Amino acid sequence: MLKSNQRGLSLVELMLVVALLGMILAIGWGLFSLGMNAWETYQTRQEAEAAVRLTSMMITHELDYASFLEIRKGNMWTTSGENKPNVGDRIIYPNDTGDEIFLAEFTAGSDFTSQTIVQTQRCIMELSFQKTANPTGSHNHIDNILEYTITARYKDRDGIDENGDGQPEKAVIYSTSSSIMLSNMNPGYGVPVSDKSLYSEDKAYSPGDRIRYNTSTDRFVPGTPGTPGSCGF
Secondary structure, three states: OHHHHHHOOOOHHHHHHHHHHHHHHHHHHHHHHHHHHHHHHHHHHHHHHHHHHHHHHHHHHHHHHOOOOEOOOOOOOOOHHHHHHOOOOEEEEEOOOOEEEEEEEOOOOOOOOEEEEEEEOOEEEEEEEEOOOOOOOOOOEEEEEEEEEEEEEEEEEEOOOEEEEEEEEEEEEEEEEEEOOOOOOOOOOOOOOOOOOOOOOHHHHEEEEEEEEEEEHHHHHHHOOOOOOOOOO
């Protein structure tokens, strides 16, 4: 039996307890949300950095032995006619949505065989290629140096208006720029000049989002020792 001096909670006391519990739960949920957002931001940056570095490594590796190179913008080639590539030509390019970077090779069957270099889930990728400006001399570009920039952006977070069109681009997560010395370019063949190629003189400063290249080079074949071009005596 209850003693006469014992009593239950009053309505006011019960409301205070519920209010305190609500405040504690709200604070806990807020901290949990902050933690989840921080973790998501960390995961997104990790993916962006890994994707940019892998793409940069692949571009450098592929162009180390390039004997031919064109910078292109958008889908400026076809599999037939004037822009038909040669067998063995390769193309590095992003897809339209920016979540994949492809390496495609033109095969003997007049078709491109593609494989994915990078595929992202939390960010979008951009590629930009252009010739290096020549600070001196009569030409405004250097034929055997390629500049490139790889940028990873948020999918759903706006940044600044970078190109002045009044619309902000997606915010940048991670970006890198580099230059490659194309030491194996064939004279008169490695840097074509045409209206279709951004390697032409008047388009040297127009960056493109993809490159077409070939790594077929004249390899040294040793002869019989004592003959011209041999390694022997």
